[in-house]
Amino acid sequence: MSDVQQRIDDLVKNNRVVLFMKGNAQFPMCGFSGRAVQILKACGVTDLKTFNVLEDEEVRQGIKEYANWPTIPQLYIGGEFVGGSDIMMEMYESGELQQALGGQ
Ligand SMILES: N[C@@H](CCC(=O)N[C@@H](CS)C(=O)NCC(=O)O)C(=O)O
Numbered sequence: 339m340s341d342v343q344q345r346i347d348d349l350v351k352n353n354r355v356v357l358f359m360k361g362n363a364q365f366p367m368c369g370f371s372g373r374a375v376q377i378l379k380a381c382g383v384t385d386l387k388t389f390n391v392l393e394d395e396e397v398r399q400g401i402k403e404y405a406n407w408p409t410i411p412q413l414y415i416g417g418e419f420v421g422g423s424d425i426m427m428e429m430y431e432s433g434e435l436q437q438a439l440g441g442q
């Protein structure tokens with residue numbers, strides 16, 4: 339595994355809920371990332387770890403390879419890739435996301 343893939347792997351395995359996004363939870367820099375944060379807030383997540391890909395070009399590109407998913411945001415729960423903002427919204431509406439988050 340390359341250095342950046344290893345860094346991403348450590349991050350998602352050492353934090354329960356990780357969102358790779360543009361900006362941060364307080365100041366999202368893109369509507370898709372903002373929507374992802376809002377969905378997680380609506381689920382009552384209190385232990386969200388965000389990573390701002392705009393501050394790390396290597397991770398911005400590496401994360402696309404890591405999950406074989408071409409866009410940001412990307413959500414991971416318990417080390418597993420969940421999806422981008424569209425998938426998060428679908429899973430929120432069906433209740434699956436709340437369930438994946440442990441019924442918070
Ligand atoms: N439909 C996508 C929207 C995300 C998206 O299109 N992201 C683009 C624009 S922010 C992206 O990550 N482009 C590659 C890049 O900026 O590196 C989703 O469900 O999350």
Ligand code: FES
Pocket residue numbers: 360367368369370
């Ligand atoms: S930064 Fe332009 S669509 Fe996300």
